[in-house]
Amino acid sequence: MESRNNRYVSGNRYGSPRAPKEEKLEMIFGSRPILEAMLAGKTLEKIFLLRGAKNPTTDEIIAEARRFDVPVVTVPVEKLNNLTRKNHQGAVAFISPISYQPLHEIVTSLFEQGKSPLLLILDRITDVRNFGSIARNAECMGVDAIVIPSRGGAQINADAMKTSAGALNLVPVCREPNLKETIDYLKDYGVQIVACTEKTDANLTDGSLDMVGPTAILMGSEEDGISPEYLKRADAKVRIPLLGQIGSLNVSVATGIILYEAMSQRLRDSGYANLGTFEPR
Numbered sequence: 277m278e279s280r281n282n283r284y285v286s287g288n289r290y291g292s293p294r295a296p297k298e299e300k301l302e303m304i305f306g307s308r309p310i311l312e313a314m315l316a317g318k319t320l321e322k323i324f325l326l327r328g329a330k331n332p333t334t335d336e337i338i339a340e341a342r343r344f345d346v347p348v349v350t351v352p353v354e355k356l357n358n359l360t361r362k363n364h365q366g367a368v369a370f371i372s373p374i375s376y377q378p379l380h381e382i383v384t385s386l387f388e389q390g391k392s393p394l395l396l397i398l399d400r401i402t403d404v405r406n407f408g409s410i411a412r413n414a415e416c417m418g419v420d421a422i423v424i425p426s427r428g429g430a431q432i433n434a435d436a437m438k439t440s441a442g443a444l445n446l447v448p449v450c451r452e453p454n455l456k457e458t459i460d461y462l463k464d465y466g467v468q469i470v471a472c473t474e475k476t477d478a479n480l481t482d483g484s485l486d487m488v489g490p491t492a493i494l495m496g497s498e499e500d501g502i503s504p505e506y507l508k509r510a511d512a513k514v515r516i517p518l519l520g521q522i523g524s525l526n527v528s529v530a531t532g533i534i535l536y537e538a539m540s541q542r543l544r545d546s547g548y549a550n551l552g553t554f555e556p557r
């Protein structure tokens with residue numbers, strides 16, 4: 277437990293998942309400027325290095341990237357040429373539009389303030405607009421932090437920012453290298469993990485799921501749903517009942533529905549006292 281917690285304490289990682297659309301992000305060219313940007317604390321989404329080009333600076337980039345979970349891919353020169361017409365000198369990086377936040381600090385600070393965390397864990401949501409829309413739901417319905425994996429999720433690009441309607445500047449986003457460890461860590465802290473999945477018989481409408489206490493809601497990817505290794509760690513699994521013939525909802529819609537339930541329970545529990553803190557935008 278000790279080493280795992282230390283990792284969370286270190287926080288302030290930067291890095292990025294798969295980047296389907298890099299072209300809308302600000303770029304840095306050349307290994308020295310990229311390294312300097314990292315050392316200056318810039319949040320990078322992804323780094324492309326020329327395959328086979330090894331030198332002390334690229335070694336340092338790789339070490340820094342590992343420290344902050346920034347994905348590094350080595351690519352042929354054609355890929356770098358495709359990314360930019362500028363003189364890339366064998367290295368291109370994309371700057372993230374947001375700064376990632378340390379989950380441990382958020383969780384401990386909420387507990388210290390006597391608040392019950394409401395977290396949202398996204399297991400490989402790959403569509404940038406789904407991601408933006410989920411962030412908007414999260415901000416509107418009182419989520420304290422969105423947790424995403426370092427790799428395999430949507431890039432936070434201009435489309436995600438736009439679809440979020442500004443929510444991505446308001447809700448902390450925590451990027452975690454290993455969601456399995458993150459889930460175990462949250463469970464150790466007394467946060468219940470609720471898997472929102474169509475693959476269970478327990479209906480959200482049953483009224484047996486209590487999300488007033490510390491809760492992390494886990495949502496699955498558009499393609500495969502929630503990974504089995506995360507699903508088996510969940511304290512509760514719940515489905516949103518569907519009356520039609522289509523087997524599942526869009527993940528952003530499903531997120532909105534379960535968050536509405538969590539928000540409703542929390543508002544009722546607080547005697548609607550929280551309403552006073554919401555400023556209409």
Ligand SMILES: C[S@@+](CC[C@H](N)C(=O)[O-])C[C@H]1O[C@@H](n2cnc3c(N)ncnc32)[C@H](O)[C@@H]1O
Pocket residue numbers: 472473474494495496497498499500501502514515516517518523524525526527528530531
């Ligand atoms: C489009 S669905 C995934 C469908 C995917 N084909 C599969 O095999 O799981 C994406 C995510 O939305 C959520 N979701 C969609 N419909 C749901 C429902 N009826 N009840 C609970 N969660 C749902 C789940 O988190 C799911 O993993």
